[in-house]
Amino acid sequence: MSEPTRVKGARTLSGPGEAPIVPAPSPAPQGLLPDEPLAALADRYGLTPSAARPGPWTYLKQLWQRRHFVLAFATARNIAMYSEARLGQVWQILTPLLNAAVYFLIFGVILDTKRGVPNFIAFLVTGIFIFNFTQRSFIIASRVINDTLQLIRALHFPRACLPLGYIIIELQQMLISMVVLIVIVLATGEPITWYWLLVVPVIALQTLFNVGVGFILARIGAGVEDVSQLIPFIVRTWMYASGVMFFIPALATLYLHKKISYLLQINPAAVYIELVRNSLLTSLRHTVSGYRPYNRQLCGTALHQQAKGVPHPALLDTCHFVVSNSSLWVYGVGWAVLAIVIGYFVFWQAEVTYGRG
């Protein structure tokens, strides 16, 4: 390195063991500077801007490198969650059970929304547990950046680890709920069938969907804290529109509004709920209205009678209000892929801004 020429008023940086630098008589506002442009110097030594965002592919690789961190973080958080409660981990089972009991009391006993559903308890509990997974993932994802600010400001790691870790916590909770659910399903007399295995891919798709939307919510929630206040209300409205406690095609108000009924059934929450129900509940799979082959003429008659105020459920079964199971799978995959791809890019785009301020 050549001895830099000294600009008046500026001091040069010298390496260890170099001759002492010339003391500046007046305060030097720009100390420790060589004479070449700093950007060029940084470039020459291969230094990169510290706040630079990695490319989307590099980011994905970094994320993969931290997979152990994501898992350890999720497990640690999960254990800490109930550490203050006296019953401790028992709450992991108790919470879903109590949830199911409350909803059964309100919708099964008081409001009686059993219409068109053979095994209502199992139907309801499936809906609640599956929706709960998405609901909690969204709420928690919208808060994740603000909740982990300390960690973000202390250590360097891809921030996507955080929403991912929190949703894995929710997945762990969800799997515990599934054990409770299986017990309830068996207790209500459903047989064990090979269809049950389909629950695994459904939950995998739902997890992808939750992570994707969670990424978007995490980014929004990081910038605008009001969002995390609003999310619970939006999600609750969504729950009532997703057929958690009733069977969408069986809603009398929707008999004449096929389009609305269809849209409600293909919304992501309803899709994942219905796919799990169709896998677990044999009774539902075989008896739902619309299970019979579509018959245009009979359906027309049924709708005509319905409009006149004389509903004829047996005839209505010939109308295909129900989105078929194979279409549900297509929508399930579609929503998951759409959410994870868009969510990933949305979150990645703001990577360097998380935790500033």
Added chain:
Amino acid sequence: MAAAEPLVVVDNLHIVYRVFGSRADRGTAATAFLRMLRRQHRPSVREVHAIRGVSFVANRGDAVGVIGRNGSGKTTLLRAIAGLLPPESGAVYTTGHASLLGVNAALLDDLTGERNVVVCGLAMGMTPREVKERYQSIVDFSGVGDFINLPMNAYSTGMGSRLRFAIASARSHDVLLIDEALVTGDAEFRVKSRQRIEELRAEAGTVFVVAHSMAQIEETCNRVIWLEKGKIVQAGDDVPGIIDAYLAATGGQPLNRAAAKT
């Protein structure tokens, strides 16, 4: 003369950050609604121009002390070097990532020290095997003893900062930024941590230290930057000279170097 290899290049750096809810959030819900109707911005969002055009270069093997009054931008500068605050203009160039170790960086408060060691080790990019290998040495170095099995919010300030330092220094970093992390340690730990900083420097990294203890800066650093209101007042290798100037400017007691050396 050995070629000095720059590890941190800060080029005319400006940092502006936004503070929410600084004063006007005392307003009622009604005034907040009126503001929304009139499409006014929240007056509580204030911009703070914390770093105003700072440039310097730090080389491999340097320990740089950053001094200045409270609010002069020391912590902000470190956070910018760590890449945790994006610059408004200018740039910070480093190799890879700098690790910031702050006294306020309460890692995961409700988890045990043990889990913090594991989780933070993994977050810093260690493999599970590396964490396992270094776990005992981290715990031993921190000296928290049996407290390692208790949640960190049960720790004293000193113990917390010792564990944090132990975790952060477990891995060799190209750039390690220490923000008053050593203030709360006792005399024994200060000696240990100074040795560790020397080792990190010897492992060919750059260490930045923010501290209000001038004696500590003079002991650990070979180079010092004096910040005032986000600008560099003096910077260079003449550590005692700059510290004396700083103490004279702020009205502090001059260091009694003769006593310190005995």
